[in-house]
Amino acid sequence: MVKSATLDIVEGMAQLEEVLLITPSQSPENSDLISCNSVWVACQQVPQIPRDNKAAALLMLTKNVDFVKDAHEEMEQAVEECDPNCGLLNDSEEDNHNDEDEVFGFLTSKACLKKMQILVTENGKKDQMAQLHDIVDISDEICPSVDDLALTIYPPICHLTVQINSAKLVTVLRKALEMTKA
DSSP states (O other): OHHHHHHHHHHHHHHHHHHHHHSOTTSOOHHHHHHHHHHHHHHHHGGGSOSSHHHHHHHHHHHHHHHHHHHHHHHHHHHHHOOTTSSSOOSOTTSOHHHHHHHHTHHHHHHHHHHHHHHHHHHOOTTOHHHHHHHHHHHHHHHHHHHHHHHHTSSSOOHHHHHHHHHHHHHHHHHHHHHHHO
16 A cells, blocks of 8 residues: 555656646646646545554455445346346346345355454454455455456356356355465
């Protein structure tokens, strides 16, 4: 996070410098203001950076929980808007909505990330940099796996692709839980 914030500031400064060198200094251009604003915004992010590894890990886990929650809501909306004949849902409309959620893997993924959050909150130590980094890395793998699964359940559906992406998500979730347990 520190590296990213620093790079944002340096890149913004480089852009601003480039714009100022190209544009005559007598007339402020819109690009001058935009470049200056991007540096300002990047600098304002610095105080928001977590002060220790545990806080940074918890922030990243929270972002990942929010991502999965958003994906879940998007998928719920897609299911609600879906024509029963289009192939998104193969079973009758009488199916329990929770079964649909579980098939899509969103609730399990969200629960796994929340469990990781709780365990880091309760047991994580600020000086466990490598372990916290590993937990964040594996949590970062969950989101693309959820996204891949979500994309495969839009029509036209290839059931094999859904099964493959489901299996990938299960593998990532198991790995995440094993890592967090350790």
